[in-house]
Amino acid sequence: MLNVTNLSHNFGSYWALKNCSFSLKKGEFLLLTGSSGAGKTTLLRLLYASLPVMRGKVNVAGYDLKNLPARQIPNLRRSVSVVFQDFKILPYRTVYQNVAMALEVRGLNQIHIDRRVRAVVRGLGLEPRINTLCGELSGGEQQRVAVARSVVVNPKILLADEPTGNLDEELAARMMGIFKQFHMHGTTVVLATHSSELVRMHPEARQLRLEHGKIVAANWRGAQIFSEKIKEVHS
Numbered sequence: 508m509l510n511v512t513n514l515s516h517n518f519g520s521y522w523a524l525k526n527c528s529f530s531l532k533k534g535e536f537l538l539l540t541g542s543s544g545a546g547k548t549t550l551l552r553l554l555y556a557s558l559p560v561m562r563g564k565v566n567v568a569g570y571d572l573k574n575l576p577a578r579q580i581p582n583l584r585r586s587v588s589v590v591f592q593d594f595k596i597l598p599y600r601t602v603y604q605n606v607a608m609a610l611e612v613r614g615l616n617q618i619h620i621d622r623r624v625r626a627v628v629r630g631l632g633l634e635p636r637i638n639t640l641c642g643e644l645s646g647g648e649q650q651r652v653a654v655a656r657s658v659v660v661n662p663k664i665l666l667a668d669e670p671t672g673n674l675d676e677e678l679a680a681r682m683m684g685i686f687k688q689f690h691m692h693g694t695t696v697v698l699a700t701h702s703s704e705l706v707r708m709h710p711e712a713r714q715l716r717l718e719h720g721k722i723v724a725a726n727w728r729g730a731q732i733f734s735e736k737i738k739e740v741h742s
């Protein structure tokens with residue numbers, strides 16, 4: 508479902524990712540950890556084709572991102588949904604409108620859209636705010652709208668950048684519950700977080716730790732630790 512091989516990425520002379528390799532099967536749940544600046548957002552942006560793959564190989568949901576023509580990007584994004592760190596929701600639209608929009612562009616019928624939107628909004632505890640303009644919501648509520656909008660389309664792969672960052676413990680746990688539910692239904696989830704608490708609470712998840720752009724730790728065999736790779740190269 509997701510294959511990353513020797514992926515490196517630079518911004519000018521700065522290498523934000525160095526030789527990263529890992530793969531995830533359909534339905535696996537990955538916690539991508541590492542302190543601020545480690546390269547988590549850069550990695551997610553590459554997986555979503557919002558940054559071009561320059562070094563290495565990336566295959567996401569069957570798309571080879573290195574050779575992906577621009578006209579294929581909308582197709583990729585039908586399979587891959589993202590919760591951005593900065594939400595990217597529309598402040599002058601209501602919660603309902605923001606969430607429904609993701610389905611409207613796919614041409615689903617109104618009854619179906621309505622049912623799906625209400626179910627997801629309810630699941631995230633946003634029902635009392637459904638007709639509120641998003642600009643009037645708190646940071647935590649906006650974050651939940653962003654999550655609602657990305658899960659409502661039933662993506663094959665869900666990428667989430669620090670989605671629990673602005674939430675108190677109870678809401679964070681509830682949001683994790685939602686991600687878990689999708690994962691249970693076969694969605695592959697990659698969740699970036701700098702919270703060690705979250706990692707401690709989900710020992711069953713695949714975990715991959717980035718430091719200065721390198722994979723320094725992982726808890727499954729589908730990932731290659733940077734130093735092991737170097738040893739291999741030199742042995």
Ligand SMILES: Nc1ncnc2c1ncn2[C@@H]1O[C@H](COP(=O)(O)OP(=O)(O)O)[C@@H](O)[C@H]1O
Pocket residue numbers: 518521523541542543544545546547548549550
């Ligand atoms: N567009 C950019 N231009 C220049 N440097 C960037 C850009 N995006 C990220 N970086 C740098 O790459 C490194 C990794 O950033 P990022 O992927 O955002 O880390 P994280 O999400 O783990 O905090 C940081 O040092 C950051 O300053």
Ligand SMILES: [Mg+2]
Pocket residue numbers: 547548549592668
């Ligand atoms: Mg980040």
